[in-house]
Amino acid sequence: MIEAWTAPDVRAAEKPLLAAGEPLMSRAAHALAATVLRDVAARRRSLAPGSPPRLRGGLGSDGLPGEAAVRGPGAGRRGAGARGAGARGDVRGARAVLLVGAGNNGGDTLFAGALLARRGLAVTAVLAAPRVHDAGLAALRAAGGRVVSLFDVRVPVVVAEVAEADVVLDGLVGIGAHGVLRPPAGGLVRALADARAALPHGAPRPWVVAVDVPSGIGVDDGTVAGPVLPADRTVTFGALKPGLVLPPAVHLAGIVEVVDLGLGLGDRRVTGGGAPGRSPASGPAVRRLEARDVAALLRVPGPRDHKYTRGVVGVVAGTEAFPGAAVLAVSGAARAGAGMVRYLGPESVGALVLGRRPEVVTTGGRVQSWVLGPGVPADDDAADDQGRRIFGALAAVTGLLSADVTGGAVPAVVDAGAIELVEHRCPPSVVITPHAGELTALMQRLGHGVDRAGVEAEPLRWARAAHEATGATVLLKGSVTVIAGQDGVFAQADGPAWLATAGAGDVLAGLLGTLLASRSADVLARPGLAAELAAAAVLLHGRAAWAVSGGSGDAQARAGAGTGARAGGPVVALDVADALPAAIADVLAGA
Ligand SMILES: NC(=O)C1=CN([C@@H]2O[C@H](COP(=O)(O)OP(=O)(O)OC[C@H]3O[C@@H](n4cnc5c(N)ncnc54)[C@H](O)[C@@H]3O)[C@@H](O)[C@H]2O)[C@@H](O)CC1
Ligand SMILES: Nc1ncnc2c1ncn2[C@@H]1O[C@H](COP(=O)(O)OP(=O)(O)O)[C@@H](O)[C@H]1O
Ligand SMILES: [K+]
Numbered sequence: 198m199i200e201a202w203t204a205p206d207v208r209a210a211e212k213p214l215l216a217a218g219e220p221l222m223s224r225a226a227h228a229l230a231a232t233v234l235r236d237v238a239a240r241r242r243s244l245a246p247g248s249p250p251r252l253r254g255g256l257g258s259d260g261l262p263g264e265a266a267v268r269g270p271g272a273g274r275r276g277a278g279a280r281g282a283g284a285r286g287d288v289r290g291a292r293a294v295l296l297v298g299a300g301n302n303g304g305d306t307l308f309a310g311a312l313l314a315r316r317g318l319a320v321t322a323v324l325a326a327p328r329v330h331d332a333g334l335a336a337l338r339a340a341g342g343r344v345v346s347l348f349d350v351r352v353p354v355v356v357a358e359v360a361e362a363d364v365v366l367d368g369l370v371g372i373g374a375h376g377v378l379r380p381p382a383g384g385l386v387r388a389l390a391d392a393r394a395a396l397p398h399g400a401p402r403p404w405v406v407a408v409d410v411p412s413g414i415g416v417d418d419g420t421v422a423g424p425v426l427p428a429d430r431t432v433t434f435g436a437l438k439p440g441l442v443l444p445p446a447v448h449l450a451g452i453v454e455v456v457d458l459g460l461g462l463g464d465r466r467v468t469g470g471g472a473p474g475r476s477p478a479s480g481p482a483v484r485r486l487e488a489r490d491v492a493a494l495l496r497v498p499g500p501r502d503h504k505y506t507r508g509v510v511g512v513v514a515g516t517e518a519f520p521g522a523a524v525l526a527v528s529g530a531a532r533a534g535a536g537m538v539r540y541l542g543p544e545s546v547g548a549l550v551l552g553r554r555p556e557v558v559t560t561g562g563r564v565q566s567w568v569l570g571p572g573v574p575a576d577d578d579a580a581d582d583q584g585r586r587i588f589g590a591l592a593a594v595t596g597l598l599s600a601d602v603t604g605g606a607v608p609a610v611v612d613a614g615a616i617e618l619v620e621h622r623c624p625p626s627v628v629i630t631p632h633a634g635e636l637t638a639l640m641q642r643l644g645h646g647v648d649r650a651g652v653e654a655e656p657l658r659w660a661r662a663a664h665e666a667t668g669a670t671v672l673l674k675g676s677v678t679v680i681a682g683q684d685g686v687f688a689q690a691d692g693p694a695w696l697a698t699a700g701a702g703d704v705l706a707g708l709l710g711t712l713l714a715s716r717s718a719d720v721l722a723r724p725g726l727a728a729e730l731a732a733a734a735v736l737l738h739g740r741a742a743w744a745v746s747g748g749s750g751d752a753q754a755r756a757g758a759g760t761g762a763r764a765g766g767p768v769v770a771l772d773v774a775d776a777l778p779a780a781i782a783d784v785l786a787g788a
Contacts, residue, residue, distance in 0.1 A: 198490050200481035201437040201688075202462050203417045204372035210460040211435065221458050222301060225409075225434045226308035228456040229366070232432050233309065233406055234316060237288045237364055240404060289317030294355075294362040294403070295337075296426075298369035298382060298412065299326035305434070306368025306408050307333030314340035321362075323347060323355050325369055325382040347381040352388045359389055362403040367426050369412035372438065377423025378413040386413060387424035407431040410438055411449045417482065418657050419443025419688075427451070435460040439483045442688045443657050444677040483657075483686045484732075488740075488784045491733040495785065496715040498534075507536030508714030511564035512707065513586045513615075514571040515546040522572020522613070522703045524553045528774035529707025530568060531556060533737070534781065535714060538707075539564060541586050565717035566608045567594060568710035570615025571703035580614065587615045595621045608713035608720045608727060611669065612706040617642070623669035625683040625724040628713070628731050630706055632674045636663060643667075657686065670727040672709075674702060678735045682728025689732050691739025693765045695746045700770030701738075708777060709734035737784065741776035742768050 202210075214221060295310045297303040307322060307330055314320040320342040322334070327348065338344065347355065359365055369382045378386055396402055407428035410416050414425055419440045429451040433441060435458040440446040463481070486494075498507050510530040515523025523546045530538045531554055538557045540550050547559045567590045573583045592598040594609040608626040611619060616635050623629075631639060636659055637649045643666050652659045652673075660673040664681040673679045676694060680687040712730040713720055720726050743749075748765030 198487060199437065199442065199485035200463050201439045201442045201483040201485075202435075203439060203482045206462065206482070207372055207435050207438070207460065210462050211458075214459065219459070221434075222304055222308065224458055225305045225456060226312065228434075229305060229309040229406070229408060229432045230312035230316075232430065232454060233293070233313060233364055233366065234288055236404055236406065236430065237291045237293075237318070240363065241288065241291070291318045291363040292361060293318045293320045293364045293366065294359050295320065295322040295342075295366045296369050296382075296385070296412070297322050297324050297326070297329050297333075299329055300370065300373045301330065302371030302373065302409055302412070303368045304330030304333040305371075306366050307337045309366065309408070310342055311336040311340040314342045319343075321345060321358060323350075323358075323385070325385060347385060352381070352385050355385060356388050356392050359403060360392065364404045364406060365389075365426075366406050366408055367412050367428060368408040371409035371412075371434075372416050374410075374412065374416060378425075382412070383424055386426050389426050390424055393427070405429050405451070407450065409433050410440055411446070414440040414446035414449060416440045418655070419446040420655055421445050421449065422654075425449050430454065432456060434458055436462045439657070439688075442483050442485055442677070442690070443679065444675060444688075445654065445656075447677055447688075447690070480685065483688050485688055485690070486729070486732045486736055488736065489787065491736050492784050492787065494716075494729055494733045495712070495781065497785065502536075504536035505563075507534070508565040508711065508717060509537040509539060509563065510535045510566050510568060510707070510710040510714045511539045511541060511590065512568045512710065513541045513583060513590060514568060514573065514612075514703065514706075515542050515550075516573055516580045516583055517543055517545060519572035519574070520546045520549050521700060523547075523550050525700045525703035525770050525774065526568055526571040526612075526707040526710075527554055527557055528771060529704035529777070530711045531707075532774045532777040533708040533711035533734075534778070535711040542583060564607060564714070566610070566710045566714035568610045568612070568706050570612040570618075571706050573614035575614040575617030584614075584618060587618050591615075591618060591621070594627055595623050597621055606721065607717055610706045610710045610713065612702065619667060619669070623667050624721075625668065625670045626713070626720045626727050627667075627669040628672055628709060628727050629663065629667065629669045630672045630674065630702065630709070630731075631663075632702065636660070636671075636673055639663060640666075657681075661686070670731060672731045672735070674705070680728050680731045680735070682725055682731070684725030684728065687728060687732040689735040689739070691736045692742040693739075693746050693748055693768070695765055695768045696739065696742040696773070698768060698770060701742070701768075701773060704770050704774045705734060705738045707774070708738055737777060737780050738773065740783070741773050741780040744776045744780060745769075745772045 295306050310320045322344045324346045405428045411425050411428045416438050427449045431450040431453045434456050441450045441453050512526050514526040540557050540559050569587045573580045610628050612630045633652045637652045656679045660671045660679045660681040663671040670682040677690045745768040746765030749763045
């Protein structure tokens with residue numbers, strides 16, 4: 198399990214250690230410097246023979262070829278004692294620019310800069326505040342670092358200096374940031390980000406290391422309200438922060454590395470206030486399941502099981518206009534290991550479903566979960582019959598009709614057109630699975646004046662708002678899928694961008710239906726479990742998609758800075774469903 202903790206939580210955990218005199222800043226700076234040295238050495242090693250002595254010349258990409266220690270958030274922790282990691286390569290003469298803000302984030306950066314200078318790098322600190330960390334500044338000066346102030350030099354001069362650098366350390370603000378970056382730091386970052394965006398693809402440019410977080414992101418909510426310099430790597434201290442796992446900020450963090458400062462977060466619950474909507478002491482603000490967590494959630498059948506104990510999934514999906522969605526949802530459910538799948542819908546669609554999946558049953562009966570809505574447009578008269586079926590199932594799962602009539606409440610996946618049909622408060626065992634457009638429509642119907650861009654800018658906020666407004670668990674789809682449930686938030690980043698293809702969501706709905714059916718009674722009894730199973734479904738869906746696309750490694754590393762990992766190729770939704778058995782087997786085998 199990957200855990201992200203808010204700034205107040207981190208501060209609360211640091212407090213007793215600082216009071217006891219633990220040298221946290223020194224540990225942070227040493228680990229930061231070691232990583233920078235390693236990165237710079239790796240880039241220098243990648244230089245072709247005969248290239249000019251400057252490190253960035255000739256690289257031609259933002260990559261770190263040959264680097265061994267690429268890691269995603271939580272994929273591993275480095276102790277603070279990783280000194281000398283850069284010793285394998287000669288880094289003398291490399292140029293480093295430090296962007297230094299007023300607080301301890303700037304202090305970390307200055308101390309790390311001093312270590313870099315002592316290793317032979319030419320270090321320039323650009324001070325973006327009238328006063329910066331005194332001891333850090335003194336250390337840098339003593340080590341031979343050069344210091345310029347944004348109050349004395351113009352931004353274009355700094356931009357030109359940065360363009361000539363091999364590595365930039367972004368130490369403007371960390372967990373003490375409030376709001377968008379203020380001048381002069383904001384103007385500098387905007388100019389640097391613009392200059393970087395204007396470079397042709399693959400053009401040489403400096404490697405950017407964010408100190409703790411990319412300055413300017415919403416540390417606790419992942420928002421990007423102002424300018425931010427995209428990082429190639431983020432070296433974060435003590436614990437992951439929510440903004441390093443949540444969209445859209447996660448896309449600016451690059452490869453994230455956690456430096457263990459011994460804060461003990463996760464070992465115990467700290468009371469730090471936390472993010473809005475969270476009660477104190479409620480644990481990490483955001484979690485991300487890993488394969489081993491999913492293995493523990495999956496119910497593996499045993500000798501006493503039969504098809505009914507394994508779980509029957511009822512699927513109300515597809516219309517004559519959109520029959521494929523029924524095939525995809527049913528395939529997702531069947532391939533994920535349902536004991537039985539019942540399909541309910543138009544006869545012609547049922548025939549298509551049976552043609553593809555003869556094991557499906559097309560008669561009514563008891564189910565342990567529902568999958569409602571894929572391929573059922575909310576505003577289409579032809580969908581009336583499907584709409585009636587969905588209303589019936591919703592009446593059962595929301596407890597609107599008595600168990601005598603409905604056979605009892607069971608968990609449900611409410612997808613696509615069915616989301617528009619939710620009119621009553623849901624239990625958390627109902628999982629609504631919108632993409633950003635569908636969530637926007639839902640929130641507008643509930644009276645919120647938000648548009649799609651607003652939802653995409655603040656996915657955490659709107660997923661939570663939808664959960665609070667409907668009572669349902671909300672799974673907001675995207676490259677990072679955000680799940681807001683009764684016991685908190687998950688942010689899953691498991692699939693390749695190739696997965697953004699028609700019908701992929703239908704497969705996910707069916708797959709999730711099966712996971713809910715397999716643990717139906719548990720889901721009804723434990724309000725937080727639906728969100729965990731939803732996160733598990735996203736992980737399996739993403740891993741199946743990677744298998745189909747032919748990629749390798751973890752998603753963050755692949756998306757990271759040209760590590761040589763395979764980017765994979767196109768996928769189609771039905772192939773993703775067909776890859777689920779192997780994805781599940783791999784997860785259960787610990788692969
Ligand atoms: N607390 C600790 O024990 C440790 C903290 N560490 C570092 O300390 C950082 C936190 O330090 P601080 O609490 O000093 O806070 P920061 O350094 O993150 O930022 C606070 C400073 O930035 C200014 N600032 C805030 N918002 C701004 C904005 N929008 N635009 C421009 N300037 C802004 C404030 O006026 C203040 O001077 C962490 O991110 C981490 O890098 C590490 O050294 C590890 C140990
Ligand atoms: N850029 C991306 N990277 C990875 N996965 C993505 C990306 N964009 C979308 N996805 C995933 O692809 C699927 C698309 O689902 P959806 O939008 O519902 O499509 P459909 O309705 O056609 O089935 C979701 O699981 C979503 O999380
Ligand atoms: K920073």
